[in-house]
Amino acid sequence: MTEPTIEDYFVENRTFPPPRGFADTALVSDRSLYEEAAADPEAFWARQARELVSWFDDFHTVLEWELPFARWFVGGTLNVSYNCLDRHVEAGRGDKVAFHWEGEPGDTRTLTYAELLDEVCRFANALKGLGLQRGDRVAIYMPMIPELPVAMLACTRIGVAHSVIFGGFSPDSIIDRVNDAEARAVITADGGFRRGAPSLLKPNVDAALPSTPTVEHVVVARRTHSDVDMVEGRDHWYHELIAGAGADCPPERMHAEDLLYLLYTSGTTAKPKGIMHTTGGYLTQVAFTHRYVFDLHPDDDVYWCAADIGWVTGHSYIVYGPLANGATSVIYEGTPDTPGRDRLWDIAERYGVTQLYTAPTAIRTFMKWGHEEPAKHDLSKLRLLGSVGEPINPEAWMWYHTHVGGGRCPIVDTWWQTETGAQMISPLPGVTELKPGSATFPLPGISAEVVDDHGDPIERGGGYLTLTRPWPGMLRGIWGDPERYEATYWSRFPGRYFAGDGCKLDDDGYLWLLGRVDDVMNISGHRISTTEVESALVDHDAVAEAAVVGASDDVTGQAIIGYVILKGRVEASPELVEEIRQHVSVKIGPTARPKRVFVVPDLPKTRSGKIMRRLLRDVAEGRDLGDTTTLADATVVDAIRAGASADAGED
Numbered sequence: 001m002t003e004p005t006i007e008d009y010f011v012e013n014r015t016f017p018p019p020r021g022f023a024d025t026a027l028v029s030d031r032s033l034y035e036e037a038a039a040d041p042e043a044f045w046a047r048q049a050r051e052l053v054s055w056f057d058d059f060h061t062v063l064e065w066e067l068p069f070a071r072w073f074v075g076g077t078l079n080v081s082y083n084c085l086d087r088h089v090e091a092g093r094g095d096k097v098a099f100h101w102e103g104e105p106g107d108t109r110t111l112t113y114a115e116l117l118d119e120v121c122r123f124a125n126a127l128k129g130l131g132l133q134r135g136d137r138v139a140i141y142m143p144m145i146p147e148l149p150v151a152m153l154a155c156t157r158i159g160v161a162h163s164v165i166f167g168g169f170s171p172d173s174i175i176d177r178v179n180d181a182e183a184r185a186v187i188t189a190d191g192g193f194r195r196g197a198p199s200l201l202k203p204n205v206d207a208a209l210p211s212t213p214t215v216e217h218v219v220v221a222r223r224t225h226s227d228v229d230m231v232e233g234r235d236h237w238y239h240e241l242i243a244g245a246g247a248d249c250p251p252e253r254m255h256a257e258d259l260l261y262l263l264y265t266s267g268t269t270a271k272p273k274g275i276m277h278t279t280g281g282y283l284t285q286v287a288f289t290h291r292y293v294f295d296l297h298p299d300d301d302v303y304w305c306a307a308d309i310g311w312v313t314g315h316s317y318i319v320y321g322p323l324a325n326g327a328t329s330v331i332y333e334g335t336p337d338t339p340g341r342d343r344l345w346d347i348a349e350r351y352g353v354t355q356l357y358t359a360p361t362a363i364r365t366f367m368k369w370g371h372e373e374p375a376k377h378d379l380s381k382l383r384l385l386g387s388v389g390e391p392i393n394p395e396a397w398m399w400y401h402t403h404v405g406g407g408r409c410p411i412v413d414t415w416w417q418t419e420t421g422a423q424m425i426s427p428l429p430g431v432t433e434l435k436p437g438s439a440t441f442p443l444p445g446i447s448a449e450v451v452d453d454h455g456d457p458i459e460r461g462g463g464y465l466t467l468t469r470p471w472p473g474m475l476r477g478i479w480g481d482p483e484r485y486e487a488t489y490w491s492r493f494p495g496r497y498f499a500g501d502g503c504k505l506d507d508d509g510y511l512w513l514l515g516r517v518d519d520v521m522n523i524s525g526h527r528i529s530t531t532e533v534e535s536a537l538v539d540h541d542a543v544a545e546a547a548v549v550g551a552s553d554d555v556t557g558q559a560i561i562g563y564v565i566l567k568g569r570v571e572a573s574p575e576l577v578e579e580i581r582q583h584v585s586v587k588i589g590p591t592a593r594p595k596r597v598f599v600v601p602d603l604p605k606t607r608s609g610k611i612m613r614r615l616l617r618d619v620a621e622g623r624d625l626g627d628t629t630t631l632a633d634a635t636v637v638d639a640i641r642a643g644a645s646a647d648a649g650e651d
């Protein structure tokens with residue numbers, strides 16, 4: 001055989017069964033869903049589709065599967081905005097709060113289901129008035145204001161597919177995405193509030209428009225009251241459009257496989273891919289996972305997903321999942337440190353948040369800020385915590401569990417992707433015994449296997465995470481490029497969807513995500529995942545956050561270079577750095593000990609919070625930096641480079 005797959009070092013022995021009080025009231029506290037799904041996955045999903053979604057016409061075929069193209073719930077017709085709004089109002093729940101919205105400056109708006117339905121219908125009629133029709137695409141480039149979910153839902157009501165472009169992206173990103181989708185309109189705002197100041201959006205749209213010939217109309221919501229240029233005939237104020245629009249707008253009967261939305265993933269270098277999600281399967285899986293993974297009790301809970309709607313997390317778990325389930329949610333516009341570093345905890349306390357869903361990168365930032373911040377607030381209403389976006393290091397998990405969850409909340413570490421549409425690997429909180437840092441097991445109805453370099457399933461140790469059966473929320477393709485869809489996801493291991501992630505299985509069959517396989521390091525022939533070394537670094541008391549990369553090395557092929565952010569008031573010193581290196585040695589073994597560790601003030605991250613290891617590799621190897629356009633704060637790399645050349649101590 002050739003080289004080993006990914007090696008496996010980190011051992012985590014702590015376990016957390018579902019807390020008694022939690023399991024007593026949980027929607028699921030036994031293995032029945034797993035058993036039902038294993039016995040007949042298609043029948044299982046058909047039942048979920050009929051129970052959780054309202055159909056105008058029932059489907060006649062659960063799944064048509066011609067690898068790699070899936071069609072779910074064929075023959076069924078439905079409307080997503082009807083499922084998210086009308087049916088709750090018709091059932092007498094119109095006065096229930098859908099969203100508690102809070103702006104960064106502290107202004108608030110409460111939207112009941114009835115109010116949201118009214119505004120969605122008016123805006124849908126306004127879009128029709130601009131000539132938009134079923135089958136068209138519209139780009140949405142907005143801050144986190146209520147008009148954003150309204151715009152998305154209005155599109156779904158009239159059969160228009162949306163393409164939400166994250167509000168932090170540049171005019172070039174708008175141009176690529178609008179042109180690829182041939183969007184006929186852009187919905188935007190004058191700006192939004194971030195870090196205490198207006199951050200303007202309309203000027204970026206203006207800069208893009210000369211290069212986007214398909215755009216006929218621009219709708220602008222007023223948020224910051226900044227001066228914007230409005231072009232007569234092309235640009236329209238949102239508030240003027242809805243004031244003049246009727247509130248009666250019957251929902252389009254869409255087919256289960258009609259396009260619901262496109263969402264572009266940037267990848268590292270290549271052209272962004274327009275990930276296609278369709279209607280019936282997607283809504284079924286987001287409703288199912290939102291209900292059971294978060295153990296939603298819609299009458300009692302105040303649920304908060306603190307992501308941005310511009311990412312898939314926000315599409316599935318701020319907008320479609322919670323609204324389909326009739327939940328009450330919080331939406332917050334701004335940054336977590338404005339005006340103070342306790343803003344999230346302040347919001348959680350004031351609204352009585354019961355479930356909080358956020359990302360490991362945010363949790364590690366909160367660790368750096370110190371547990372005094374959550375301790376300032378009464379978080380006793382919280383009963384469940386969630387994590388998504390990256391592997392969560394066991395120490396970050398423990399911190400979240402202790403200092404946010406008060407030791408009583410299960411944590412659901414949910415693995416999924418833009419491409420999967422919904423959560424795939426995650427505990428069920430009333431059932432699964434948790435291990436800090438493990439996403440545990442595939443959800444009911446999902447089948448995953450870890451394979452080696454040859455595509456053969458392994459039962460223990462590290463390899464590649466693959467999905468072996470189609471799932472309802474799966475991407476249906478890449479917009480305009482079926483060959484790229486097949487080549488990107490279905491070619492590496494024939495018959496399997498390969499997600500690009502490394503993963504290991506432990507003796508109990510738990511899955512531990514190991515990060516992107518492109519980041520796996522090769523040290524004298526040992527293939528070591530960045531995740532395991534980073535978890536060992538974060539395990540040291542002084543370290544809040546860590547990133548490692550393999551930089552080329554004459555002797556060992558690659559050498560591990562670590563970058564660490566220290567907690568709050570810890571001072572850097574050569575002794576401490578040495579101690580941190582040794583800590584890795586003791587925790588997971590000498591092969592994985594970084595050759596060098598640099599203390600840095602910050603790490604380069606994408607706008608969605610993922611560490612850009614490619615840039616750190618460039619710094620470590622002394623190369624000129626590659627493309628930094630998706631970097632959240634471009635000055636971070638300069639600071640790291642300055643520091644890295646100043647204290648380049650080695651073995």
Ligand code: WT7
Pocket residue numbers: 265311312313387388389390391392413414415416417418419439499500501513514515516608
């Ligand atoms: C990639 C997908 C899923 C919505 C947000 C990100 C990583 C995601 C986990 C997790 C370990 C995770 C994977 C995946 N990832 N969740 N719980 N544990 N890794 O969506 O931008 O499409 O990124 O995020 O590497 O492939 P995305």
